[in-house]
Amino acid sequence: MADGPLMPRRRDMHPVPFDPDYKTSISRSPRWPLLSMESTPSEETGPRFGASLLGPLDNNLIMNYSADGSPAIGERILMHGRVLDEMGRPVPETLIEIWQANAGGRYRHVKDGYLAPLDPNFGGCGRTITDAEGRYQFLTIRPGAYPWPNRANDWRPMHIHISVFGHAFGQRLITQMYFEGDPLIARCPIAATIKDRGQLERLVAPLDMSHARPLDFLAYKFDIVLRGRRQTMFENKPEGM
Amino acid sequence: MVQPLDTLIETPSQTAGPYVHIGCIPSFAGVEGVYPQDLGTSPIAEGAQGQIITITGSIYDGTGWALRDAMIEAWQADAAGRFPGQDGADPAVSGFCRFAADKDSGLFTLRTVKPGATPARGGAVQAPHISLWIVARGINIGLQTRIYFGDEDNSNDPLLSRIEQRPRAETLIAKPDGEGQYRFDIRLQGDGETVFLDL
Numbered sequence: 091m092a093d094g095p096l097m098p099r100r101r102d103m104h105p106v107p108f109d110p111d112y113k114t115s116i117s118r119s120p121r122w123p124l125l126s127m128e129s130t131p132s133e134e135t136g137p138r139f140g141a142s143l144l145g146p147l148d149n150n151l152i153m154n155y156s157a158d159g160s161p162a163i164g165e166r167i168l169m170h171g172r173v174l175d176e177m178g179r180p181v182p183e184t185l186i187e188i189w190q191a192n193a194g195g196r197y198r199h200v201k202d203g204y205l206a207p208l209d210p211n212f213g214g215c216g217r218t219i220t221d222a223e224g225r226y227q228f229l230t231i232r233p234g235a236y237p238w239p240n241r242a243n244d245w246r247p248m249h250i251h252i253s254v255f256g257h258a259f260g261q262r263l264i265t266q267m268y269f270e271g272d273p274l275i276a277r278c279p280i281a282a283t284i285k286d287r288g289q290l291e292r293l294v295a296p297l298d299m300s301h302a303r304p305l306d307f308l309a310y311k312f313d314i315v316l317r318g319r320r321q322t323m324f325e326n327k328p329e330g331m
Numbered sequence: 332m333v334q335p336l337d338t339l340i341e342t343p344s345q346t347a348g349p350y351v352h353i354g355c356i357p358s359f360a361g362v363e364g365v366y367p368q369d370l371g372t373s374p375i376a377e378g379a380q381g382q383i384i385t386i387t388g389s390i391y392d393g394t395g396w397a398l399r400d401a402m403i404e405a406w407q408a409d410a411a412g413r414f415p416g417q418d419g420a421d422p423a424v425s426g427f428c429r430f431a432a433d434k435d436s437g438l439f440t441l442r443t444v445k446p447g448a449t450p451a452r453g454g455a456v457q458a459p460h461i462s463l464w465i466v467a468r469g470i471n472i473g474l475q476t477r478i479y480f481g482d483e484d485n486s487n488d489p490l491l492s493r494i495e496q497r498p499r500a501e502t503l504i505a506k507p508d509g510e511g512q513y514r515f516d517i518r519l520q521g522d523g524e525t526v527f528l529d530l
């Protein structure tokens with residue numbers, strides 16, 4: 091290993107596993123403490139995916155499910171940002187996958203039966219690989235808010251689900267991007283599983299007119315930080331020192 | 332006042348939700364045609380060296396009900412204990428697999444090669460194991476755990492040795508169940524709760 095161990099996860103900066111306001115978490119959260127120890131090669135290595143994986147429309151959700159060349163319905167947006175590690179270094183060549191509801195708030199999934207219609211030209215998934223500076227971008231439509239069975243009248247704010255690999259299996263992360271100005275964020279029990287307000291705000295993408303294209307799409311910026319790795323000159327000390 | 336630290340904080344996790352398959356295993360969700368095939372359908376290709384094994388199990392919630400909407404990822408070394416990308420690693424072992432609990436039965440199946448023991452820092456040797464990462468609706472941050480094997484010598488494994496309550500170590504050990512077959516159930520909560528990891 092050229093690098094040292096992964097920096098321990100700061101669990102207080104993540105959502106709490108057990109949160110009674112998010113009812114499904116009640117029966118799906120472990121009760122016993124996690125077994126904490128320094129990472130091993132099993133966590134410090136991980137799958138790598140090359141650009142040969144990607145098709146030309148993989149990061150274009152407006153067109154990648156189109157049956158007849160028609161674009162998906164909705165407010166056209168560019169979602170872009172960088173993937174960094176906790177040391178502030180870019181994470182290049184890492185796979186990012188996203189999935190989302192359509193503009194009406196309906197998912198193309200066998201288990202989603204919401205009243206809103208499916209868009210025949212919208213599948214709802216996309217993927218890309220970061221460039222040498224850790225940058226990525228997706229062209230998509232802004233997803234609609236949708237109701238879900240939890241408390242009597244809970245609605246998910248507009249959000250895009252994001253999965254990132256990093257370069258180590260121990261960096262694996264799934265999160266959600268919210269949109270600046272959405273009043274449903276403050277009412278959402280899933281967003282509220284993050285107890286540190288500053289951390290929740292990091293999931294809210296600002297409108298970024300510097301990347302919007304006139305007469306075409308708006309842009310939202312979403313940077314992602316993965317766990318870093320310790321690197322010190324004392325890492326390879328002999329046993330017992 | 333002190334100088335600010337120059338480190339960032341990891342982006343907080345959020346639940347993968349009930350529709351994680353759309354993004355990660357689109358064919359499971361009924362989304363066809365965006366990608367030629369799902370990612371990580373098998374950790375091995377034709378010609379992988381070592382013993383082919385099949386691990387079957389379920390993920391149970393605190394009420395004893397098997398999850399039907401979970402997604403699991405596995406990561407492992409090859410039969411000689413080398414991780415993909417390391418010198419001499421078996422080119423037929425990608426080591427990575429994604430699979431879902433069946434939407435009717437909740438059963439999952441992982442077919443792979445049995446990994447070899449792997450070296451760790453300080454001269455330690457880790458017993459053969461497969462790392463798992465589990466996400467689902469109601470899981471706010473992905474759960475890490477490991478599959479060890481009941482027919483291997485696990486006595487000197489550094490991670491298993493750290494489990495203070497010895498009966499709990501059993502939750503990480505797949506039970507042999509016929510030639511090349513193992514059973515490995517995961518309990519998120521309650522009696523026999525699986526040991527989940529923070530490393």
Ligand SMILES: [Fe+3]
Pocket residue numbers: 191246249251348350
């Ligand atoms: Fe969602």
